[in-house]
Amino acid sequence: MADAAFVAVDWGTSSFRLWLMSKSGEILGERRSGEGMTTAMRTGFPDVLASHLSALSAPSDLPVVVCGMAGARQGWVEAGYVDVPADLADVLKGAVRVPGEAADIRILPGLAQRSQDTPDVMRGEETQLLGALSADYATGEQLVCMPGTHSKWVSVSNLKVTGFSTYMTGELFDVISKHSILSHAVEGAETVAGDLPAFQGAVAESYENPQMATNRLFTVRSGQLLHGLSATDAKAKLSGTMIGLEIAGARSSGRNDAKVILVASGALGELYKAAFAALSIDFVTIDADDAVRRGLVAAANAIWQ
Amino acid sequence: MADAAFVAVDWGTSSFRLWLMSKSGEILGERRSGEGMTTAMRTGFPDVLASHLSALSAPSDLPVVVCGMAGARQGWVEAGYVDVPADLADVLKGAVRVPGEAADIRILPGLAQRSQDTPDVMRGEETQLLGALSADYATGEQLVCMPGTHSKWVSVSNLKVTGFSTYMTGELFDVISKHSILSHAVEGAETVAGDLPAFQGAVAESYENPQMATNRLFTVRSGQLLHGLSATDAKAKLSGTMIGLEIAGARSSGRNDAKVILVASGALGELYKAAFAALSIDFVTIDADDAVRRGLVAAANAIWQ
Numbered sequence: 170m171a172d173a174a175f176v177a178v179d180w181g182t183s184s185f186r187l188w189l190m191s192k193s194g195e196i197l198g199e200r201r202s203g204e205g206m207t208t209a210m211r212t213g214f215p216d217v218l219a220s221h222l223s224a225l226s227a228p229s230d231l232p233v234v235v236c237g238m239a240g241a242r243q244g245w246v247e248a249g250y251v252d253v254p255a256d257l258a259d260v261l262k263g264a265v266r267v268p269g270e271a272a273d274i275r276i277l278p279g280l281a282q283r284s285q286d287t288p289d290v291m292r293g294e295e296t297q298l299l300g301a302l303s304a305d306y307a308t309g310e311q312l313v314c315m316p317g318t319h320s321k322w323v324s325v326s327n328l329k330v331t332g333f334s335t336y337m338t339g340e341l342f343d344v345i346s347k348h349s350i351l352s353h354a355v356e357g358a359e360t361v362a363g364d365l366p367a368f369q370g371a372v373a374e375s376y377e378n379p380q381m382a383t384n385r386l387f388t389v390r391s392g393q394l395l396h397g398l399s400a401t402d403a404k405a406k407l408s409g410t411m412i413g414l415e416i417a418g419a420r421s422s423g424r425n426d427a428k429v430i431l432v433a434s435g436a437l438g439e440l441y442k443a444a445f446a447a448l449s450i451d452f453v454t455i456d457a458d459d460a461v462r463r464g465l466v467a468a469a470n471a472i473w474q
Numbered sequence: 475m476a477d478a479a480f481v482a483v484d485w486g487t488s489s490f491r492l493w494l495m496s497k498s499g500e501i502l503g504e505r506r507s508g509e510g511m512t513t514a515m516r517t518g519f520p521d522v523l524a525s526h527l528s529a530l531s532a533p534s535d536l537p538v539v540v541c542g543m544a545g546a547r548q549g550w551v552e553a554g555y556v557d558v559p560a561d562l563a564d565v566l567k568g569a570v571r572v573p574g575e576a577a578d579i580r581i582l583p584g585l586a587q588r589s590q591d592t593p594d595v596m597r598g599e600e601t602q603l604l605g606a607l608s609a610d611y612a613t614g615e616q617l618v619c620m621p622g623t624h625s626k627w628v629s630v631s632n633l634k635v636t637g638f639s640t641y642m643t644g645e646l647f648d649v650i651s652k653h654s655i656l657s658h659a660v661e662g663a664e665t666v667a668g669d670l671p672a673f674q675g676a677v678a679e680s681y682e683n684p685q686m687a688t689n690r691l692f693t694v695r696s697g698q699l700l701h702g703l704s705a706t707d708a709k710a711k712l713s714g715t716m717i718g719l720e721i722a723g724a725r726s727s728g729r730n731d732a733k734v735i736l737v738a739s740g741a742l743g744e745l746y747k748a749a750f751a752a753l754s755i756d757f758v759t760i761d762a763d764d765a766v767r768r769g770l771v772a773a774a775n776a777i778w779q
Contacts, residue, residue, distance in 0.1 A: 200717070230661055238611075242699075249698060269717075281700060283700055283701075285701065286688075286693075286699040287693060288696040288697045288699070289692070289693065289696045290696050290700065292698055297649070319655075334686075334689045335689060336688045336689050336692065336694040337654065337655075337688045337689075337691050337692050338688060339653050340655060341650070341654070341688060344649050344650065344653040344654050345646070345649065347653070348652070348653045349642065349649050350624075350642075350645060376489055376575050378723075378726070379684050379685035379687070379725050380684035380685075380719065380722035380723040381639075381723045381726070381727065382684070382687065382719065382720060382723070383641045383642045383643060383646060383716070383720060383723065384592075384639045384640060384641050384642075384723050385591040386642050386643050386646075386726075387594070387624060387640040387641065388591075388592060388593055388594065390586075391593040391594045391595045391640070392593045394587075394593070394595055395586060395588055395593040395595065396590065396593055409552070413686070414685065414687065414688060415688060417685035418683075418685040418686045418688065418689050419685070421683070421685050422686065422689075
């Protein structure tokens with residue numbers, strides 16, 4: 170571990186990811202846990218960080234660069250927002266140092282869109298964008314889809330964020346699955362697979378008729394009552410309805426001549442790929458985990474080198 | 475109480491309403507409680523009914539006509555569905571007698587729409603419809619809006635239900651208010667008033683751009699963060715977004731030349747009146763409580779007289 174140079178942390182609402190990095194950008198160690206902001210607010214941000222550094226036998230005085238909800242008002246130290254339109258590089262200048270710590274710990278700001286009609290905020294995705302776009306998409310127009318609890322669709326022009334919209338897709342899927350009458354219909358369902366006809370059909374139907382979304386959700390229940398809709402198909406239909414609604418919104422408000430870039434990982438990434446395919450939307454994919462790490466490395470390089 | 479002739483009960487998922495009626499249709503007594511199906515499944519349907527009859531000093535052997543979720547599979551006795559298209563009067567023929575009870579207790583069936591794409595069900599609203607329309611709207615085309623936990627929009631032609639759609643508006647408002655990130659934004663809010671600009675603006679915006687609904691919901695949160703949106707305005711915006719989305723769906727799928735009839739009571743009725751006014755939609759209102767009682771009386775007359 171002699172050549173560890175700095176620590177990169179993506180500290181979300183419910184997840185914590187840490188990479189121990191060499192000066193040349195090599196990954197020397199990696200940690201993932203559920204100790205996101207919600208947990209760390211109770212147990213203490215310094216202790217969470219220290220425990221993961223200790224688990225990697227890393228020195229406790231390494232410089233640390235952090236993005237995400239650790240910079241929220243209710244996080245570790247408030248890191249504010251850079252207002253859009255904003256060059257992604259401007260985010261790097263706004264890092265806030267955590268006071269009272271021996272180590273040099275910097276938290277990156279988020280982005281804010283302060284319009285009266287469509288106010289919006291992001292924290293963490295700006296760093297992902299930096300990592301995702303700098304290498305291959307430094308010029309041109311992109312519409313970047315970053316799915317998740319609160320999916321972000323970001324319009325980018327020559328590495329400048331011109332506007333963005335958040336859709337509560339993941340969170341609504343979660344609360345509807347758990348707390349509404351549909352909880353009975355999806356009980357015991359398998360994980361939603363993008364190749365299920367029930368998923369693809371719901372994506373297409375919701376995209377074509379977004380105004381019917383809360384009715385289509387009810388048909389998950391009535392489909393179970395009248396047609397014996399299976400739990401797995403019920404969950405796929407719920408998921409597809411929410412994702413189709415999101416894409417309908419994003420495509421109606423973004424520039425349709427912009428290249429669609431999906432920044433996602435794992436199972437959620439596979440669902441969005443299947444949704445785009447069902448809607449015949451051309452896109453390219455960039456791995457979200459790689460992107461945020463690359464963005465944090467770029468931030469570290471800008472701050473300390 | 476000498477002239478009590480029968481008992482009318484509207485037994486919903488979460489509410490119980492009972493009227494003690496004379497032969498001529500006079501209300502001799504009335505009870506309301508939260509002992510809907512969810513409660514009665516645990517405490518027993520016969521006991522709930524007996525306790526309310528006892529509270530009115532009514533004989534325990536009066537005939538009883540019941541509509542609503544008491545006739546669901548998980549209710550008291552399953553009363554099945556009449557399939558649409560259906561004359562409302564057909565509902566009266568499908569009443570199921572509760573076995574093993576000394577009193578003559580009949581539960582009315584619901585309506586089912588068995589299409590593969592838009593399956594739908596109602597229980598209780600068919601009785602409200604019967605009461606709402608028979609007197610003044612026995613002919614012509616109506617689009618009937620019945621707001622609630624699961625709002626129903628029903629197409630009726632000469633007292634025949636030709637189709638209907640359920641929107642999960644009320645339940646989604648409730649679970650989003652309680653279980654999503656918006657719970658912080660609406661904490662401490664006053665009851666939503668229809669004359670609030672935040673409500674009317676959200677109704678209009680969601681009606682015009684239904685595809686943006688889950689984004690507009692997030693602006694409740696970001697509006698609080700960036701513009702200090704008040705809890706009352708936040709709740710009004712959440713409510714208006716959900717109601718505007720429902721109306722957009724209903725108007726896109728119903729016949730737009732049909733007369734819009736709002737069957738509603740109380741605060742929820744006032745919100746829908748304000749929403750229709752904000753969208754310049756012509757409508758007439760029929761009181762929902764009166765309607766269901768009149769429908770139950772019509773059923774009692776058909777069954778026992």
